[in-house]
Amino acid sequence: MFDSHAHYDDKKFDTDRHELLSVLQSNIKIEGIINAATDIKSCEQIIALSEQYSKLYSAIGVHPHETSEVKESYIGKLKAFAKNEKVVAIGEIGLDFHYDFSPRDIQRRLFEDQMILAEELKLPVIIHDREAHGECVAMTEKFPNVIGVFHSFSGSTETAKILLNKGWYISFNGIITFKNATNLRSVVPNIPDDRLLVETDCPYLAPVPHRGERNNSRHMKHTIIELAQLRGQSFEYIEKITTENAKRLFGIE
């Protein structure tokens, strides 16, 4: 299996990060993990981790929550980070109108600036879309040459279909195992085999029966079991296609 979205730089891993990553590195069931950055310091941390663990790859970018904190020179920093050979995407970027931790105009401006950067660097993007489906879809329409994944997808089947028609991927995590996620579960069977990704978003969103605990890539098997049931496919098949899809999207051999 391939964890397409994790945050192993998060402070919740400070006590045992290297113990845990060593275990994941030697776990033959896990083929790869993409760490998604949230700010400039996070980019530095995940790139350093990817140099120590061959299975770790990096997505570099500024999360919508952090957009009001970064300095004007951040794009130059991202360009320099992108030279690292294990940087495979720009992310996570996007809009969060649920928490609104940064003013919406700043979120919008940095989202667009980072889409321009992705187009220039010919990298896929990882999008965080929380209660901003319309504007996020509009942004993808503004950049027809950029594709990527809507991580922790929370939209409708209709929104998914608009994105799928334009070549985008859809990623699910532990939320699909939560009791109240009926609407989201109804979207899962509508994603074609070649566009489905799976992720942890760890340390957050641990699937049932680990809900509420600190999440890690090993727990992703519970999300794959749920995907398999909802789609009427085998666990092994979901594992295979989501790994192939992640490698194709992120250009990993």
Ligand SMILES: [Zn+2]
């Ligand atoms: Zn995330």
